[in-house]
Amino acid sequence: xxxxxxxxxxxxxxxxxxxxxxxxxxxxxxxxxxxxxxxxxxxxxxxxxxxxxxxxxxxxxxxxxxxxxxxxxxxxxxxxxxxxxxxxxxxxxxxxxxxxxxxxxxxxxxxxxxxxxxxxxxxxxxxxxxx
Amino acid sequence: xxxxxxxxxxxxxxxxxxxxxxxxxxxxxxxxxxxxxxxxxxxxxxxxxxxxxxxxxxxxxxxxxxxxxxxxxxxxxxxxxxxxxxxxxxxxxxxxxxxxxxxxxxxxxxxxxxxxxxxxxxxxxxxx
Numbered sequence: 001x002x003x004x005x006x007x008x009x010x011x012x013x014x015x016x017x018x019x020x021x022x023x024x025x026x027x028x029x030x031x032x033x034x035x036x037x038x039x040x041x042x043x044x045x046x047x048x049x050x051x052x053x054x055x056x057x058x059x060x061x062x063x064x065x066x067x068x069x070x071x072x073x074x075x076x077x078x079x080x081x082x083x084x085x086x087x088x089x090x091x092x093x094x095x096x097x098x099x100x101x102x103x104x105x106x107x108x109x110x111x112x113x114x115x116x117x118x119x120x121x122x123x124x125x126x127x128x129x130x131x
Numbered sequence: 132x133x134x135x136x137x138x139x140x141x142x143x144x145x146x147x148x149x150x151x152x153x154x155x156x157x158x159x160x161x162x163x164x165x166x167x168x169x170x171x172x173x174x175x176x177x178x179x180x181x182x183x184x185x186x187x188x189x190x191x192x193x194x195x196x197x198x199x200x201x202x203x204x205x206x207x208x209x210x211x212x213x214x215x216x217x218x219x220x221x222x223x224x225x226x227x228x229x230x231x232x233x234x235x236x237x238x239x240x241x242x243x244x245x246x247x248x249x250x251x252x253x254x255x256x257x258x259x
Contacts, residue, residue, distance in 0.1 A: 006215055012252060014133065014136045014182070017136075017180075017181070018139065018140055019138060021139075021144050021177055021181075022143055024147040024174050024177055025144070025147045026145065027147070028147035028148075028149075028150035028151050028174070029150060031150065031153055031154050031166060032150040032152065032153055034150075037160075037163060037166070038187070040154075040163060044169055046169075047170070048170075048173050051177070052173055052176060052177075055180050056180070057159075057177050058180075059183060059192075060185070062184045062187055063146075063183070063187065065189055066242060067187035067189060068192055071182075071190065071192045071193060071195070071196065073191070074196055075176075075192075075196050075199055078196065078199050078200060079199050082200070082203035083203075085207065086202075086203050086206040086207055087211035089206065089207050089211065090162055090165055090166065090210045090211070093162055093210040093214035094162045096214050097160075097213065099160055099162060113227040128248045
């Protein structure tokens with residue numbers, strides 16, 4: 001039995017690439033149609049990690065070159081390090097600026113903590129202001 | 132890679148990019164637009180990779196590194212700027228309501244802060 005491994009790698013790469021492109025497409029539908037910003041972030045962060053990894057694995061399987069694989073690994077590691085930070089920053093800014101529908105939350109501990117911190121800050125600043 | 136698969140992937144990526152562009156145009160606030168920009172950058176990475184795969188060359192692959200890093204810096208900076216921009220406008224009422232409902236949360240906590248000690252020390256140093 002003689003297996004053509006290059007053809008197998010091509011087919012696997014094509015499947016991975018098609019899955020990544022399909023994931024980007026579905027995420028774009030979600031970003032376009034979801035109502036509030038957390039739901040849009042939930043949809044948009046899927047192709048940022050999983051879809052991008054599928055695309056990069058597909059490229060690496062089809063190209064089969066050493067340097068290309070290392071560059072793709074660099075892209076994957078960079079995206080893995082930076083995507084959570086960017087998502088955290090966008091989520092924090094959207095919460096702080098009041099873009100989030102807080103009436104729909106089941107548990108909301110951050111609002112109480114922010115109120116406590118502001119109350120403590122006022123308590124701390126009042127003697128200096130009145131004196 | 133087969134031409135039909137390339138065509139299908141490019142159609143999906145094109146539709147995703149168009150929808151991300153619509154979100155960038157429509158998006159009610161700056162942060163919605165930044166989510167659209169992130170998705171557009173991911174789609175662009177896929178498109179450049181598709182071109183590299185179709186022609187079987189690795190020339191454009193360093194562009195992917197630059198694209199992901201620039202997208203990260205852009206979204207972080209814009210999120211930071213947006214949180215500063217709108218921070219002063221909305222006053223938030225729920226502090227008084229929460230204080231009336233659960234007053235035990237708002238007892239002044241005895242906490243030794245570091246700032247007065249430092250001030251006293253500096254005063255003593257100035258006096259001496």
